[in-house]
Amino acid sequence: MFDQILQFLLTGVTVGATYALVALGFAIIYNASDVVNFAQGEFVMIGAMSAIALSASNGLPLWLAIIISILITVGVGMALQRFAIAPARGASVVTTIIITIGASIFLRGIALLLWGKDIFALPHFSGETPIHIGEATLLPQNIWVMGGGALMVIGVHYFFNHTTQGKAVLACSCNRTAAHLVGINVSRMMLIAYGLSAMLGASAGILVAPITFTSYETGVMLGLKGFSAAILGGMGNPMGAVAGGLLLGLIESLAAGLISSGYKDAIGFVILLLVLFFRPSGLFGKASADRV
Amino acid sequence: MRYLRGFFILTAIVVAMPFLFPDNYYVTVVAVAAGLNAILAVSLNLLMGYAGQISLGHAAFFGIGAYSSAILTTRFGWNPWLAIVAGMALTCSVAFLVARPILRLKGHYLAMATLGLGIIVNILLVQGERWTGGPDGLGDIPTLSIFGWIVDSDLRWYIVIGSVLLLVVVLAQNIINSRSGRALRALHGSEVAAEMMGINTTATKTAVFVLAALIASLAGSLFSHQQTFVSPESFSFFFSIELVTMVVLGGMASTYGAVLGAVILTFLPELLVVFEEFEVMIFGAILMLMMIFLPQGLLVGFNEQIRKWLLQRARASGGEQRRDIA
Numbered sequence: 001m002f003d004q005i006l007q008f009l010l011t012g013v014t015v016g017a018t019y020a021l022v023a024l025g026f027a028i029i030y031n032a033s034d035v036v037n038f039a040q041g042e043f044v045m046i047g048a049m050s051a052i053a054l055s056a057s058n059g060l061p062l063w064l065a066i067i068i069s070i071l072i073t074v075g076v077g078m079a080l081q082r083f084a085i086a087p088a089r090g091a092s093v094v095t096t097i098i099i100t101i102g103a104s105i106f107l108r109g110i111a112l113l114l115w116g117k118d119i120f121a122l123p124h125f126s127g128e129t130p131i132h133i134g135e136a137t138l139l140p141q142n143i144w145v146m147g148g149g150a151l152m153v154i155g156v157h158y159f160f161n162h163t164t165q166g167k168a169v170l171a172c173s174c175n176r177t178a179a180h181l182v183g184i185n186v187s188r189m190m191l192i193a194y195g196l197s198a199m200l201g202a203s204a205g206i207l208v209a210p211i212t213f214t215s216y217e218t219g220v221m222l223g224l225k226g227f228s229a230a231i232l233g234g235m236g237n238p239m240g241a242v243a244g245g246l247l248l249g250l251i252e253s254l255a256a257g258l259i260s261s262g263y264k265d266a267i268g269f270v271i272l273l274l275v276l277f278f279r280p281s282g283l284f285g286k287a288s289a290d291r292v
Numbered sequence: 293m294r295y296l297r298g299f300f301i302l303t304a305i306v307v308a309m310p311f312l313f314p315d316n317y318y319v320t321v322v323a324v325a326a327g328l329n330a331i332l333a334v335s336l337n338l339l340m341g342y343a344g345q346i347s348l349g350h351a352a353f354f355g356i357g358a359y360s361s362a363i364l365t366t367r368f369g370w371n372p373w374l375a376i377v378a379g380m381a382l383t384c385s386v387a388f389l390v391a392r393p394i395l396r397l398k399g400h401y402l403a404m405a406t407l408g409l410g411i412i413v414n415i416l417l418v419q420g421e422r423w424t425g426g427p428d429g430l431g432d433i434p435t436l437s438i439f440g441w442i443v444d445s446d447l448r449w450y451i452v453i454g455s456v457l458l459l460v461v462v463l464a465q466n467i468i469n470s471r472s473g474r475a476l477r478a479l480h481g482s483e484v485a486a487e488m489m490g491i492n493t494t495a496t497k498t499a500v501f502v503l504a505a506l507i508a509s510l511a512g513s514l515f516s517h518q519q520t521f522v523s524p525e526s527f528s529f530f531f532s533i534e535l536v537t538m539v540v541l542g543g544m545a546s547t548y549g550a551v552l553g554a555v556i557l558t559f560l561p562e563l564l565v566v567f568e569e570f571e572v573m574i575f576g577a578i579l580m581l582m583m584i585f586l587p588q589g590l591l592v593g594f595n596e597q598i599r600k601w602l603l604q605r606a607r608a609s610g611g612e613q614r615r616d617i618a
Contacts, residue, residue: 036400088584093399094346095587098540101533102579109573224411224529231404266415269408276405277393 003135008257009250010133014142014211016249017149018044021204022226023233023241024156025197030235031173032193035085035096039104040201041223042111045216047073047202048209049111052120062123070202076107077198078191085194086187104219111216122209145207152203153242156196160238169193221265228272234285243284295469298548299461306454310447320446322562324518327453328511330554331460333538334547335507338464340536341545342473343500344480345395346403349410350535353505355417355527356383357512362430362522363423372436376513383509384502391498410532417524429523436517449518456514457551460507464547467503476500477545541582543589552591 022040029037050072055065084103088096125144130137159166171179172189180186204222205214212218225248233244248268256264275283313319336350360379364370370378394405417424424430436443436452443452467473479486479493487493516522534557542553560578564571586593 030400036403084580084584088587091583091587093403094340094536094540094544095583097346097348097403098533098537099580099583101537102576102581102583104576106573106576106580109570109576112572113569224407227404228408231401235400260419262419263415266412266419269412269415273405273408273412276397276401276408280397280401 004257005254006134007136008253010136010138010142012250012253013246014145014208014249015253016246017145018204018208018222018245019225019229019249020242020245021149021152021200022222023229023245024153024238025200026226026230027235027238027241028156028193028197028200030230031238032169033081033085033173033190035100036093036227037080037197038097038100038223038227039080039107040197040226041219041221042104042107043073043077043198043201043219044205044222045111045214045219046076046107046205048122048205048214048218049115049120049216051206052122052209052214053115055122056120062125066206069206070199073198073202074195077194077201080198081190081194086190104223108216108219115216117215119213119215120209121213122206124210139211141207141210145211148203148207152200153239156200156238159196165189165192225268228269231282232272232275234282237282237285240282240284244282247283295465296462299458299465302461302548302551303458306458310450318559318562320450322559324446324449324453326555326558327450327457328515328518329535329538329558330551331453331457331511331514332508332535333542333550333554334457334460334464335504335511336535337539337544337547337550338467338476339500339504340539341550342468342480343476343497345497345501346399346536347406347501347504348403348529348532348536349406349408349413350504350508351527351529351532352410352413353383353387353508354512354515354531355413355524356386357509358516358522358527359417359424359430359512360509361513362433362516365434365517366430366432367423372434372513372517376510379513380506380509383505387502387505388498391501392494395494395497395501407529407532411529414524414528417527424524427524429521429525431521433516433520433522435520436514443517453514453518456510461547461551468547472496472499480545537579541590543592546589546591549589549591553589556590 022044025043026037026040029035029040047069050069051065054060054068055062058065060068080100080103084099085096088099091099124139124141126140128139128141130139131143132138160170161167168179168184169189169192171182171184172186172193176186179189205218226245229245229248230241231244232248233240233242235241248271251271252264252268255267259267309319309323332350332354336347339345339347339350357376357379360382361372361375364375364378365372390409394402394409397405418427420426438452441448443449468476475486475491475496478489478491479496483493512527515526538553538557539550540553541556542551543549560575561571564574567574582590588596
């Protein structure tokens with residue numbers, strides 16, 4: 001029983017690391033521009049799919065394929081900001097939600113055009129020999145996911161707290177006008193935020209691509225999961241979003257193992273609803289009051 | 293009667309279509325789907341456009357209605373009309389239960405909570421195989437009959453759905469122009485201000501949420517009798533999003549805008565079929581472009597353009613007159 005639970009925990013942390021990266025991307029865009037980006041999941045899909053396409057059919061070495069596909073996704077993220085979000089500045093919540101949904105359908109349409117409906121997998125980064133921990137097993141790729149995820153989160157934390165650029169992005173999210181007045185190039189900071197968020201999504205996609213299979217539709221559910229993880233942890237707090245991602249991964253994995261795999265998605269969303277009902281600012285967010 | 297002017301135009305169009313284009317695929321098949329979508333969009337518009345409460349899970353209530361009718365008529369042999377009422381009763385209790393905690397939320401949180409609700413209902417439909425037939429769905433749902441008049445042809449379904457749509461439109465217009473409709477619009481503007489004016493905002497929001505859910509449930513029942521087959525796919529997260537898009541596309545806070553949005557969004561994929569594999573991409577692009585350049589919606593945006601044009605013309609002719617006097 002204990003070994004089984006350990007196995008669920010290991011799986012949960014791996015899945016949770018992916019959710020955490022997507023949720024972190026959500027939180028960055030939300031804080032920088034007040035937009036809930038429903039195309040976040042497509043970043044994951046584009047990263048994974050282009051890495052697979054570049055390494056498999058074009059014969060590029062894996063590391064080069066990964067770098068190029070991350071760059072492609074960053075480009076897509078910046079284009080999304082420049083051509084879809086920026087022109088609609090000042091639009092209502094619903095309008096921006098629909099714009100990003102439109103963008104996600106558009107990107108999915110392009111992926112469908114390029115790669116069809118087939119399911120692909122990326123080769124494992126460093127072999128497939130399982131590692132045994134007690135009775136539980138772990139693939140080297142799981143360690144890649146956890147380690148890569150942790151590294152990205154630390155990197156983002158460093159970026160926002162210890163670099164001028166990062167602090168400038170934060171300043172824009174606190175008060176756009178004030179940031180503009182002290183000479184921060186707000187539109188460039190927005191591009192950076194979207195690019196960074198796309199990079200996180202793409203890395204998540206590439207890291208898990210060897211374990212889970214990828215198709216043009218992969219982004220939808222991952223995007224929703226990332227969104228709920230961000231809400232679970234508290235949208236206003238990027239590190240809260242990371243914690244929310246890990247938590248959601250663990251809950252789902254335990255629910256799938258101990259209760260029913262068919263209902264695992266439902267259980268995740270039920271918990272999300274309960275959190276929203278009883279603690280709307282998220283588990284790690286500060287409670288806020290309305291300004292009248 | 294002025295607020296019903298649009299209603300008479302809509303009635304004229306609905307009545308004229310089968311005479312103008314008899315036996316046309318787009319009228320008897322696609323228009324029936326458009327009519328059902330329009331019923332759903334009008335109901336969602338009451339909640340979203342007038343009361344200002346986003347819902348990304350409206351398809352859940354559509355699904356509850358559809359599956360109630362499907363399960364009760366095929367597995368228990370109930371009379372379809374009784375099943376419709378039972379479905380609405382079930383929807384009413386579910387909506388009433390979730391309304392209070394959900395409607396306390398605002399903005400993105402409300403969007404996420406309704407989204408979660410929709411996904412949970414969809415997963416229950418997929419997983420509850422013993423009752424719902426799982427992903428394969430349920431078939432052989434009997435059709436409706438109204439006092440012996442069996443609704444068994446496309447044209448007859450057109451008549452039924454068309455009449456229900458017109459009824460729902462009248463209902464919506466009457467509510468909007470009543471005391472409770474004004475209360476709805478007041479709380480859209482500012483909830484605090486509305487409360488200060490003595491409006492019970494919680495009760496008003498709950499009432500409109502339940503009403504929207506009830507209409508959706510009715511549409512769901514009609515859908516399952518018309519299709520004679522239901523599967524969870526029709527009630528997914530995507531459909532909820534599509535409904536929201538219909539409302540926003542036509543123009544929020546406009547019943548006829550919702551109808552227009554539903555009609556456009558139902559016909560668009562039919563027309564895009566000629567683009568084959570480009571269909572999904574073009575659909576996404578149209579969605580984005582419309583929202584970027586016409587965020588206030590087609591009907592409202594169009595009206596404004598006309599008003600501006602008329603104003604300009606009036607000004608131009610006014611200027612000429614003044615010159616004459618001089």
